[in-house]
Amino acid sequence: MREMSIRDALNEALFDLMAADPTVVVIGEDIAGGAGLAGGSELGGVFGVTRGLAAEFGKGRVIDTPISEAAFVGMATGAAMTGLKPVVELMFCDFLGVAFDQIMNQAAKARFLSGGRLKLPMVIRTTMGAGDGSGAMHSQSLHGLLLQVPGLYIACPSTPADAAGLLKAALMADEPVVMFEHKGLYGRTGPVQDKLPPVPLGKGRLVHEGDSITIVATGAMVPAAEAAATSLTAEGVLVDLIDPRTIVPLDIELITDSLRKTGRLLVVDEGTAFGGFADALVSTICRHDFCLLKVAPVTLTPPHTPVPYARTCEGAWVPHTAGIVAAALELMEA
Amino acid sequence: MREMSIRDALNEALFDLMAADPTVVVIGEDIAGGAGLAGGSELGGVFGVTRGLAAEFGKGRVIDTPISEAAFVGMATGAAMTGLKPVVELMFCDFLGVAFDQIMNQAAKARFLSGGRLKLPMVIRTTMGAGDGSGAMHSQSLHGLLLQVPGLYIACPSTPADAAGLLKAALMADEPVVMFEHKGLYGRTGPVQDKLPPVPLGKGRLVHEGDSITIVATGAMVPAAEAAATSLTAEGVLVDLIDPRTIVPLDIELITDSLRKTGRLLVVDEGTAFGGFADALVSTICRHDFCLLKVAPVTLTPPHTPVPYARTCEGAWVPHTAGIVAAALELMEA
């Protein structure tokens, strides 16, 4: 086992994918960087995830685009329909808006509308998350928005092994996958297996085991909840912490198995406070496994506002470890 | 009290609004119709809601646009910031995708980002709903998608009085409002008061009173649930049927008051099966009013697929009265 960061694991996974399959192409803004310029050196993506790819595989397969997300997301969709396996980088998920038709109506519906004849092996990699003072249009966590778009798979990795593995699995799927990479986690390191094996879509991961309370967390909320689980253990509260890894398809079995032990559910998510992933999960559990719940389920999400810029307000906006601990303790008392 | 259709009530409300306030403008595709042509007569919108407005108020205030939803939704947003009260017609809510950035990032966030200095008195009127063989890109019910966009109000009228009243109230609000008009209800008639008074945003309506079960329904599911309530009464099941009218802000009190009597919740919604309005409501109730529920809450929504075209499949896709009755009876047995 090696240790590496999420950034590096994704980069290596991209190298693996491109080396193994000549139909894999990477598309996005500044992903090689310096397009049309002479004399400078490669950028490798704004977050460095695609660095080195252009040098190795050429600019024919590592394609810098003009700033026109609708066109290049659509191009990737059309390419996936016709024999390529595109990996698109959408710099921030906040930019989903400008490409939303191509995702919601074109990519997501094409398989259904073709009666299954078309396969769409493609991944849209994008970033999510607040905490770095990027303001209301570079900090959103819009994974939950895509829950409402039938035909997409949605991944939210929180470890290097999962990030690389989900990326690999995503290109093996017939459905388009949108992968939300949390900006705050790119530097997060962790152990990975030598070949960065695929991680099946629809299989969650038990991060921490306990039988007092079930915490389901996504993205950057996973390490926050891990820290909370440690504190809670010290207080005698033993946390079953689940990272679903993909929120569509969602590994509901792992969660209900846990609730069978604990009867207490806390969902921690950086998405919206109303109608997001947290609500989808709580509702699903309440509707199908009501009797597993000993007490009312709880969600911890940001307030229902755009992401504020000032540090004080942004700090109060994002759920933190202390808030998770407090919510868990309160839930234990309920 | 007069009887009129939703189509006519909306049309009259638009006349009232434009006559009362010269800053009200109406913007959209083919809303006057025949732009640039000579010799023909007015179209008045694809659904006839804006008919007669151009003749009365002129093409300076009833503005036909090129097919460029991002630009004209954004134009309306900018106009609302600078002294106009625009009513935009977005022909089908399926087209939200091409204008999504202007809605999610521009219209919805402007008030917050201005620290409240900007007001945005504007309405985006759009249509929703399956049932008329319009296929996967002209039949969606995307009201739930906008739940996840803080800064918007969302209305889903089901009667002529509510349609007219919510439209009027919407232009009085400081937040942008998106109103989803169900295509299948335009011809639905009902009583209206003479002056079509505003209906406050955030106040639901008790459609049918009973103490056996609470059914919350939106849009075209309201008349379907009304019919179900009648059948159920015959079977001794007395339905408290609530039409929230606006799903943001949501009149949660009306719903919890009802649950205090019934303890049984059925949500019927044409939006998505996962992460939509139904899940948002179920989760909100379970988290805050768990103890009011005697049994697991139930949702009745379409399956998680794009809207199918063939009549048989579309018929199976949309929730119908019979399904509501069955779900209610099952819930009564639980």
Add this chain to the structure above:
Amino acid sequence: MTPDDLKQVFERAHFIRAFEQEIAAAADAGEVPGLVHLCLGAELFETMLCAQLDGPRDQVTGSHRSHGLALAMGADAEQVAAEILGRAGGLSEGLGGTQHLLAPERGFLTSNGIVGGQVPLAAGAALSAKTLGTGGIAVAVMGDGASNQGAVFETMNLAVSLKLPVLFVIENNGFGQSTSALYATGGISPIARARAFGLAASTVDGGDISGLERTLERLVAWVRETGSPALVEASVPRLGGHYHGEAETYRSANEARPDPLDRFEDWLIRQGNSAEGCHRRKVRAREQARGAVERAIALPEPAPETLEVWSTRLSPVRAGGAA
């Protein structure tokens, strides 16, 4: 094209005309679930365009008004009709319908309910052709109204920037629904715009057979040989309503709408072909179209289980993994 080729074009275009008329009749008889946007007036152009193409190496994407294009690319007429009628046995078992015809096997990648939505997809097919070195090209067909959509402009620019073998096609029928193209499209002309984007561009009269032959051959060859994008704007009349059954109150009654098929027939006869021969071809086309649509009408509607397959496949909540 040889004289024989042109006679086949005549028959094929008339087949599309007749097909649309059969669909209209089926709609009037209540056999069609939704509204249909017929291509009346564009049959000749679409037949001539697709005659230059070689599916599935070449791939076409079209708008909401794509019955004719799917047929012109060689999609099976009964399957196309069955899809439009919402029948089992349709291209997609009736799940897609009139605005969502897909026959990628024949080079008709997809049509689209979103005005302009099909255009970026064509850039993708072009990227595949380029990357995989198939020698194919992609063709994005849209209306004049669509040519004002942001995604369309972006794709034109993208295709120039990345040097993609895409032919953009604007079928200019003068209308986007009820709105005149002269009102909706600012500026000089779609051609001037396209050239400013860096596209090779030509305009062609959709009823002028020699112009069609010359222009389409040249532009398709240019895209294929240079690998660079181009645009053709074809003027085609909209002989019917925006959709079948539309009242068209906004249209003035004395507007001239010369029918490209009549002009073509006149031309053929001027070239020495017999009127009888033309007539025979039209009759044959009509019979074939009627047959295809009738067979489609006789097909059953899809069982609701067709939907269940998809609700299971796309279920967001899953016990066990997906891949």
Add this chain to the structure above:
Amino acid sequence: MTPDDLKQVFERAHFIRAFEQEIAAAADAGEVPGLVHLCLGAELFETMLCAQLDGPRDQVTGSHRSHGLALAMGADAEQVAAEILGRAGGLSEGLGGTQHLLAPERGFLTSNGIVGGQVPLAAGAALSAKTLGTGGIAVAVMGDGASNQGAVFETMNLAVSLKLPVLFVIENNGFGQSTSALYATGGISPIARARAFGLAASTVDGGDISGLERTLERLVAWVRETGSPALVEASVPRLGGHYHGEAETYRSANEARPDPLDRFEDWLIRQGNSAEGCHRRKVRAREQARGAVERAIALPEPAPETLEVWSTRLSPVRAGGAA
């Protein structure tokens, strides 16, 4: 402009330069929450542009790189700085930040985090001016990269179609982040494109004071008088990184980047102004900028209650009505 006006332009442009440098220093000192996109190189152009405008009757919308525009329209420097620094007392109490400066009272309607997102909003301000008959115009300022966004093209077409008094402004600094404008923008030139959309269009060198004066005066007057849209493309160097602190590895070291402010100073001196006078103005500008940013730094960060007001106001779930 009178010689005195031009000297004020000089001082104002240097004030913006100094302001950006103070912000950079504050960022280096850890006082700024996020990354800042400085307008180094565009100060003169922006000052000259806004000198033609008359806020709040005229309204400007800008991109992510809008500190200078907000100042040039007359927004209070301390409030602008406080917003960038995320302080209470900022234009929006620090809720918006560097990419979201709003000073509609002064005619700076908004800046934007979405490349191109501000452009349709300007069409709205133009529609208001036209409908309300204020005599005002709207100005949409964007970068060369933004000029490839769909919403931008749509808005150009819409403005021509509806005849809106909007001035589109492309600040062409040759880059969209690391990507060359020559690569990203297909076709001949932004000007050729704009003309094909039906816009009056000119290009101007952002360091040529006489050209700036002439061109901006003419285009602003044209938009105001005719009520029709126009476009100006200004070449401005990007004197710093895409954002402050960016490594810019993709840029070649020996690229020439003449500073418009130096060129202007040379010009002023050639016109007979004294070097000492210029120097005095620069010193004064620097002191004022330093003062504004220092005062902003001293302000407290907003209390979390600022957020609570909004979470209450926007709460989706409400007992009782909203309106």
